[in-house]
Amino acid sequence: MALPLRPLGTVQDMLAQLGHEITYAYDDLVFVQHNPFLLQFGVTGDRLFFYANVEEPAVETGRHFDSLLAQAESRGITLINRGSYKISQGEGENLSLAFFDREERH
Secondary structure (H helix, E strand, C coil): CCCCHHHHHHHHHHHCCCCCCCEEEEEEEEECCHHHHHEEEECCHHHHHHHEEECCEEEEEEEHHHHHHEEEHCCCCCCEEEEEEEEEEEECEEEEEEEEEEECCC
């Protein structure tokens, strides 16, 4: 069975198995409680991108990715570590997101 374009329910179940909650989903982005990482849906339902919060220790980031990878694979999803992100206060009530490829330093 093929996965839908943005399988939010599947991702929610996957995260719940690991003790994480989705706090916000917007377009192709999925924000996780306490922001240790965020997920981005790919152009097909079987692709999911992982971005670590720049403030999260590397050891924890590795643990999060490894545990998510096992959950994703069991559901037919390819999880790809794309790099990291930084969230900051933008203008007014807005937040600003900056993404960094794995090769970039921040």
